[in-house]
Amino acid sequence: xxxxxxxxxxxxxxxxxxxxxxxxxxxxxxxxxxxxxxxxxxxxxxxxxxxxxxxxxxxxxxxxxxxxxxxxxxxxxxxxxxxxxxxxxxxxxxxxxxxxxxxxxxxxxxxxxxxxxxxxxxxxxxxxxxxxxxxxxxxxxxxxxxxxxxxxxxxxxxxxxxxxxxxxxxxxxxxxxxxxxxxxxxxxxxxxxxxxxxxxxxxxxxxxxxxxxxxxxxxxxxxxxxxxxxxxxxxxxxxxxxxxxxxxxxxxxxxxxxxxxxxxxxxxxxxxxxxxxxxxxxxxxxxxxxxxxxxxxxxxxxxxxxxxxxxxxxxxxxxxxxxxxxxxxxxxxxxxxxxxxxxxxx
Amino acid sequence: xxxxxxxxxxxxxxxxxxxxxxxxxxxxxxxxxxxxxxxxxxxxxxxxxxxxxxxxxxxxxxxxxxxxxxxxxxxxxxxxxxxxxxxxxxxxxxxxxxxxxxxxxxxxxxxxxxxxxxxxxxxxxxxxxxxxxxxxxxxxxxxxxxxxxxxxxxxxxxxxxxxxxxxxxxxxxxxxxxxxxxxxxxxxxxxxxxxxxxxxxxxxxxxxxxxxxxxxxxxxxxxxxxxxxxxxxxxxxxxxxxxxxxxxxxxxxxxxxxxxxxxxxxxxxxxxxxxxxxxxxxxxxxxxxxxxxxxxxxxxxxxxxxxxxxxxxxxxxxxxxxxxxxxxxxxxxxxxxxxxxxxxxx
DNA sequence: ATTTAGCACTCGGAGAGACAGAGTGCTAGC
DNA sequence: GCTAGCACTCTGTCTCTCCGAGTGCTAAAT
Numbered sequence: 001x002x003x004x005x006x007x008x009x010x011x012x013x014x015x016x017x018x019x020x021x022x023x024x025x026x027x028x029x030x031x032x033x034x035x036x037x038x039x040x041x042x043x044x045x046x047x048x049x050x051x052x053x054x055x056x057x058x059x060x061x062x063x064x065x066x067x068x069x070x071x072x073x074x075x076x077x078x079x080x081x082x083x084x085x086x087x088x089x090x091x092x093x094x095x096x097x098x099x100x101x102x103x104x105x106x107x108x109x110x111x112x113x114x115x116x117x118x119x120x121x122x123x124x125x126x127x128x129x130x131x132x133x134x135x136x137x138x139x140x141x142x143x144x145x146x147x148x149x150x151x152x153x154x155x156x157x158x159x160x161x162x163x164x165x166x167x168x169x170x171x172x173x174x175x176x177x178x179x180x181x182x183x184x185x186x187x188x189x190x191x192x193x194x195x196x197x198x199x200x201x202x203x204x205x206x207x208x209x210x211x212x213x214x215x216x217x218x219x220x221x222x223x224x225x226x227x228x229x230x231x232x233x234x235x236x237x238x239x240x241x242x243x244x245x246x247x248x249x250x251x252x253x254x255x256x257x258x259x260x261x262x263x264x265x266x267x268x269x270x271x272x273x274x275x276x277x278x279x280x281x282x283x284x285x286x287x288x289x290x291x292x293x294x295x296x297x298x299x300x301x302x303x304x305x306x307x308x309x310x311x312x313x314x315x316x317x318x319x320x321x322x323x324x325x326x327x328x329x330x331x332x333x334x335x336x337x338x339x340x341x342x343x344x345x346x
Numbered sequence: 347x348x349x350x351x352x353x354x355x356x357x358x359x360x361x362x363x364x365x366x367x368x369x370x371x372x373x374x375x376x377x378x379x380x381x382x383x384x385x386x387x388x389x390x391x392x393x394x395x396x397x398x399x400x401x402x403x404x405x406x407x408x409x410x411x412x413x414x415x416x417x418x419x420x421x422x423x424x425x426x427x428x429x430x431x432x433x434x435x436x437x438x439x440x441x442x443x444x445x446x447x448x449x450x451x452x453x454x455x456x457x458x459x460x461x462x463x464x465x466x467x468x469x470x471x472x473x474x475x476x477x478x479x480x481x482x483x484x485x486x487x488x489x490x491x492x493x494x495x496x497x498x499x500x501x502x503x504x505x506x507x508x509x510x511x512x513x514x515x516x517x518x519x520x521x522x523x524x525x526x527x528x529x530x531x532x533x534x535x536x537x538x539x540x541x542x543x544x545x546x547x548x549x550x551x552x553x554x555x556x557x558x559x560x561x562x563x564x565x566x567x568x569x570x571x572x573x574x575x576x577x578x579x580x581x582x583x584x585x586x587x588x589x590x591x592x593x594x595x596x597x598x599x600x601x602x603x604x605x606x607x608x609x610x611x612x613x614x615x616x617x618x619x620x621x622x623x624x625x626x627x628x629x630x631x632x633x634x635x636x637x638x639x640x641x642x643x644x645x646x647x648x649x650x651x652x653x654x655x656x657x658x659x660x661x662x663x664x665x666x667x668x669x670x671x672x673x674x675x676x677x678x679x680x681x682x683x684x685x686x687x688x689x690x691x692x
Numbered sequence: 693a694t695t696t697a698g699c700a701c702t703c704g705g706a707g708a709g710a711c712a713g714a715g716t717g718c719t720a721g722c
Numbered sequence: 723g724c725t726a727g728c729a730c731t732c733t734g735t736c737t738c739t740c741c742g743a744g745t746g747c748t749a750a751a752t
Contacts, residue, residue: 024715037725037726039717039725042715042717046716046717058731059730059731060732062715098508098509101508101510102508140484140498142482146447148504150496152488152494156508163444163447164447251587254583255583370744371745372743382695382696383695385746386694388745392746404702405704405745406703406744406745
């Protein structure tokens with residue numbers, strides 16, 4: 001694979017990404033940094049096609065990169081751009097204010113900004129919420145026989161759930177129950193909460209239990225709910241304007257976003273680009289992927305450990321050189337902000 | 347407007363709604379309850395066209411109802427169907443469980459069920475949250491200098507917000523502050539919370555205020571947040587499969603759903619059908635409506651007073667006779683469930 | 693006074709054929 | 723090993739024609 005062929009591949013990708021039209025040998029010959037004739041380029045392109053890096057929609061059309069072509073491009077030819085300083089500042093300003101206080105807020109800001117900038121869908125999952133620890137449990141009466149359970153974890157997640165009891169509790173009972181829960185659950189990690197553990201709680205409580213079991217049940221469901229990885233998707237609508245993606249596929253994805261979870265969780269470190277072809281091969285059990293799409297995934301970290309993933313879903317024909325630096329910057333930014341918060345805590 | 351013409355109009359609407367094709371005189375003549383020849387029908391159709399109730403896409407095509415045609419149909423000709431008993435039971439079962447405990451849950455269940463059944467988008471707004479009353483204020487420490495404010499209203503709404511302080515509070519300060527807030531805010535209606543009121547709080551507190559102002563500020567923002575009418579939209583994706591709606595319009599709507607708020611709030615009682623033509627005329631300041639769409643809106647009530655609105659957005663070519671009974675049933679159901687909850691409370 | 697049968701007319705959509713243009717592969721020469 | 727030139731291929735577009743569905747009108751029938 002000689003250098004000129006790589007340059008031609010890069011030129012085809014760059015050109016195709018911006019115009020969306022198959023690119024011919026003449027177009028490439030006209031580029032300033034290519035100093036050979038169109039005929040030479042035609043020969044090289046024929047070789048690149050043999051190698052499975054380019055393809056022709058039909059005999060008399062120009063060439064289009066295959067997903068393997070994109071892969072090689074990203075690996076070998078892509079200019080490793082860094083965001084200009086003023087752009088970084090613009091992005092930083094998006095994270096000012098309240099949003100930066102919680103991981104949820106950060107994820108929301110980051111995905112919506114990414115979606116906006118890249119005109120793609122942006123996705124995020126938080127990893128391993130099961131290792132966070134209960135920092136507060138509270139039961140709050142909100143109406144006749146109606147109670148809200150409030151659960152807060154060390155990671156700053158807050159969830160609540162409404163429960164209806166058979167009988168009403170008086171203040172004393174409520175205080176006793178709250179104290180009881182706090183005593184037994186404070187500092188316990190979510191992953192340690194099991195039905196067995198709740199059974200123990202029930203026996204420990206004894207007499208009260210007849211009336212309070214819906215609350216304990218609700219608490220358990222709430223903890224399950226908090227343990228679930230949360231998928232955030234933003235800007236799916238942007239995909240509707242790409243002609244190379246089928247509307248049908250996008251709608252199906254909207255209806256069933258969870259299918260991408262296993263694919264997202266697949267990446268281990270660094271930025272990883274995956275095409276729908278890869279996804280189909282590596283996740284054959286997955287009934288569905290958006291055809292002609294690509295997914296770029298990075299990790300954000302908390303104190304050095306992967307704490308979640310941030311990614312972009314777009315058409316395969318995507319300006320990777322532009323998009324990847326943004327994704328890198330955002331993952332870095334989130335990592336810093338959530339680790340900083342942790343520092344404050346200790 | 348003689349009876350036969352109405353029957354023909356109804357036939358055109360029914361036929362067009364199911365097939366999506368312009369309907370010709372022969373098709374109608376073949377219907378069992380029409381006993382005149384196609385020529386007669388042609389004459390009548392020409393009259394209906396003169397009246398602006400039907401139109402022809404082009405000279406040699408069949409007729410299609412205009413929005414005025416639909417209007418007359420809904421008003422005069424539509425069979426007033428009632429849902430069969432077993433269907434009602436199926437819907438009722440959707441409202442079992444936790445969802446029925448909060449108004450939010452009900453709205454979520456109802457809109458997603460409506461969207462599913464009608465294959466349209468379902469929307470809801472709650473009305474007048476500003477008249478609900480604060481039933482609980484709590485400040486909960488969740489990290490170093492990091493606090494969560496929790497606000498619960500009599501209507502059962504729960505919201506929280508994270509705040510960062512300059513300094514940390516000790517337990518005593520926290521208790522004092524919480525007690526202070528409860529004393530001054532418990533039972534106060536959201537609409538009475540004004541910046542002035544918070545100014546008074548600030549002066550009443552005196553010394554503490556330097557450190558606590560972010561919390562008071564956060565509380566104010568939280569109350570504003572709770573007062574906002576909340577728009578719930580479900581199933582917008584269903585609209586993408588209607589060819590008569592422009593994808594462009596739908597995407598624009600997804601990006602800016604709030605535009606329908608004033609239109610929703612327009613209806614006063616009963617079921618109301620509004621077409622995009624109407625909306626354009628009556629809300630000229632509104633920059634955008636989905637072309638060729640219709641919106642059907644009903645109210646749900648709490649103890650007799652309108653407590654919110656539930657609606658369907660779909661193409662103008664919609665099976666109104668099927669959809670409207672569902673909407674009626676859901677508004678009735680929600681009214682009963684939230685009023686029942688209220689009964690429990692008192 | 694309506695209703696019906698018959699007929700000429702209109703228009704859109706599908707299909708066939710022609711044509712221009714872009715791009716290729718190949719060959720022969722530099 | 724590169725380039726110029728040329729024949730070839732394929733698509734998209736344009737035009738033309740034809741078919742069929744549906745209408746409006748007129749004259750006859752009820």
